[in-house]
Amino acid sequence: MAIDALGLHDIDAFYGDSHILQKVSFALGEGRLLGLLGRNGAGKSTCMNVVVGLLPARGGTVEVFGGDITRLPPESISARGIALVPQGRRIFKSLTVRENLMVAARPPDPGSRHAPWTSETVFAMFPRLAERKHQLAAHLSGGEQQMLAIGRALMANPRVLLMDEPSEGLAPQIVADVMATIRKLKESGLSIVLVEQNPRLVFDVADDIAILNGGRVAVVSTPAELTRGGIDLTQHLGVY
Amino acid sequence: MMTQLTSAQAVILAINSFAFGGLLFLLSAGFSLIFGLMRIPNLMHGSFFMLGAYFGVSLLDWGVNFWVAALLSGLAMAVIGGIIERFLLRRLEGQVLPQVLLTLGFAFIIADICLMVWTGDPWQPTAPPSLRGAVQAFGLFFPLYRLAILAVAVAVAIALWIMVDWTRLGAMIRAGVDDPPIARVVGIKVSQLFTLIFCLGAALAAFAGVMGAPFLSVYPGLDFEMLPLALIVVILGGTGSLLGALVGSFLLGFLYNFGQAMFPDLAYVILFLPMLLVLVLRPQGLFGRVVA
Numbered sequence: 001m002a003i004d005a006l007g008l009h010d011i012d013a014f015y016g017d018s019h020i021l022q023k024v025s026f027a028l029g030e031g032r033l034l035g036l037l038g039r040n041g042a043g044k045s046t047c048m049n050v051v052v053g054l055l056p057a058r059g060g061t062v063e064v065f066g067g068d069i070t071r072l073p074p075e076s077i078s079a080r081g082i083a084l085v086p087q088g089r090r091i092f093k094s095l096t097v098r099e100n101l102m103v104a105a106r107p108p109d110p111g112s113r114h115a116p117w118t119s120e121t122v123f124a125m126f127p128r129l130a131e132r133k134h135q136l137a138a139h140l141s142g143g144e145q146q147m148l149a150i151g152r153a154l155m156a157n158p159r160v161l162l163m164d165e166p167s168e169g170l171a172p173q174i175v176a177d178v179m180a181t182i183r184k185l186k187e188s189g190l191s192i193v194l195v196e197q198n199p200r201l202v203f204d205v206a207d208d209i210a211i212l213n214g215g216r217v218a219v220v221s222t223p224a225e226l227t228r229g230g231i232d233l234t235q236h237l238g239v240y
Numbered sequence: 241m242m243t244q245l246t247s248a249q250a251v252i253l254a255i256n257s258f259a260f261g262g263l264l265f266l267l268s269a270g271f272s273l274i275f276g277l278m279r280i281p282n283l284m285h286g287s288f289f290m291l292g293a294y295f296g297v298s299l300l301d302w303g304v305n306f307w308v309a310a311l312l313s314g315l316a317m318a319v320i321g322g323i324i325e326r327f328l329l330r331r332l333e334g335q336v337l338p339q340v341l342l343t344l345g346f347a348f349i350i351a352d353i354c355l356m357v358w359t360g361d362p363w364q365p366t367a368p369p370s371l372r373g374a375v376q377a378f379g380l381f382f383p384l385y386r387l388a389i390l391a392v393a394v395a396v397a398i399a400l401w402i403m404v405d406w407t408r409l410g411a412m413i414r415a416g417v418d419d420p421p422i423a424r425v426v427g428i429k430v431s432q433l434f435t436l437i438f439c440l441g442a443a444l445a446a447f448a449g450v451m452g453a454p455f456l457s458v459y460p461g462l463d464f465e466m467l468p469l470a471l472i473v474v475i476l477g478g479t480g481s482l483l484g485a486l487v488g489s490f491l492l493g494f495l496y497n498f499g500q501a502m503f504p505d506l507a508y509v510i511l512f513l514p515m516l517l518v519l520v521l522r523p524q525g526l527f528g529r530v531v532a
């Protein structure tokens with residue numbers, strides 16, 4: 001069996017005394033795209049925080065290409081090849097666009113088959129950012145900030161890309177652009193976790209789907225199986 | 241009571257103001273970075289200045305070259321500051337009152353140690369031989385050493401500005417201030433960068449202490465004379481702003497020298513009144529950013 005790019009095994013996580021994630025397990029195969037769905041407060045971002053090391057898990061393990069990263073600090077997890085496009089974008093507002101990319105730059109692994117990401121390749125992918133490279137990131141529009149957040153994540157030449165609701169708060173045309181970008185990244189062979197509330201966006205691009213409900217994994221399936229019916233999505237996702 | 245000054249006296253006072261302002265900048269740049277970036281009110285900063293000056297005095301006593309002594313003293317203080325930050329202050333992250341108490345406690349400890357080692361007598365090392373004397377221009381004498389302090393302060397200001405505003409290291413530091421958790425997720429070693437800032441601030445304060453020694457002399461109590469001056473500079477200029485620290489330092493340099501010469505009875509009013517005005521009218525300081 002091939003080694004998974006990312007695996008969560010029986011993760012328990014708490015904010016203070018509240019038990020948020022309860023025995024959460026899911027896996028992302030290499031080169032695949034996993035859609036992680038769930039309604040408000042289901043625990044999607046909490047999963048991301050556990051993976052990147054911002055919220056230490058109280059139980060369970062997180063593995064990246066078979067290596068245990070559960071107890072590592074965020075800087076070391078980043079060095080293991082995990083990059084996050086955070087919910088709400090969280091770009092560095094007092095830095096320029098170029099500086100936002102520069103601070104996240106990391107050379108790719110020696111064994112990597114892909115052309116490395118640099119500011120030039122990111123700017124080639126997002127020409128709007130190139131035009132604004134000397135502006136402060138705070139002055140960008142929402143869509144541009146989202147592109148910058150994606151570009152910043154790519155600068156680390158990650159092996160696994162986590163994207164937490166990248167379509168949130170964007171106009172439909174911009175959402176389409178973002179989805180096209182995600183498709184391109186997937187085609188380049190990157191392993192991706194795409195967190196969304198709206199399953200329609202995810203079903204097109206995802207290979208696998210995991211649905212969180214109340215801090216537990218309620219469904220592990222594929223888009224094909226879920227569109228065929230059989231599982232009542234409204235039960236887990238509400239009306240969409 | 242106002243004392244009238246002749247124009248020659250005014251020129252000399254202006255030079256002293258610039259030199260003292262330069263010294264204040266070396267002292268308060270670190271204080272401002274530590275407070276502005278790490279949010280640590282470092283009440284040891286005056287103690288770093290005084291201890292650094294004493295280190296310098298001893299090194300000079302052993303025949304070490306003046307500039308080497310100033311650099312070595314800065315280096316020693318970077319190590320001491322780094323240890324205090326890494327092992328003690330780091331445990332109190334985000335807790336202002338415990339930080340105030342810890343740094344104040346250390347200030348008293350350092351004061352006691354200095355008294356024990358260097359006694360209560362003042363020390364006044366001489367300026368480096370090449371900078372003793374004065375240059376004559378426009379019929380006036382300009383003391384060389386004071387001009388040198390000014391030049392060093394301006395050079396340090398430019399170097400710091402380049403580091404913070406124009407290098408990847410500086411951008412990483414600013415990213416770490418903007419959003420510490422996300423900066424770490426992006427791979428920036430925020431905690432190490434902050435330790436580096438603290439070491440740098442401590443080193444600059446000690447370096448300033450040595451530079452100031454031939455001019456101010458070193459004596460018990462110098463620490464708590466300098467600390468409020470650094471505070472005033474940072475409040476005038478705005479925390480975390482290097483330009484603010486520079487302008488604030490020269491402003492205070494002038495207020496201090498001209499205030500003492502012209503209104504000797506009101507010296508403290510002249511020092512603290514502008515600070516109070518800024519606090520009330522423009523709390524972020526003259527050049528400070530408004531914190532969102």
Ligand SMILES: Nc1ncnc2c1ncn2[C@@H]1O[C@H](COP(=O)(O)OP(=O)(O)OP(=O)(O)O)[C@@H](O)[C@H]1O
Binds near residue numbers: 041047087197
């Ligand atoms: N910092 C925090 N402190 C305490 N509780 C939190 C914190 N962050 C999230 N929670 C709680 O944890 C639960 C899961 O939150 P999480 O942010 O993971 O949800 P989510 O699935 O990402 O939702 P959304 O789609 O709204 O982003 C929620 O009940 C939330 O209230």
Ligand SMILES: [Mg+2]
Binds near residue numbers: 044045046087
């Ligand atoms: Mg979320």
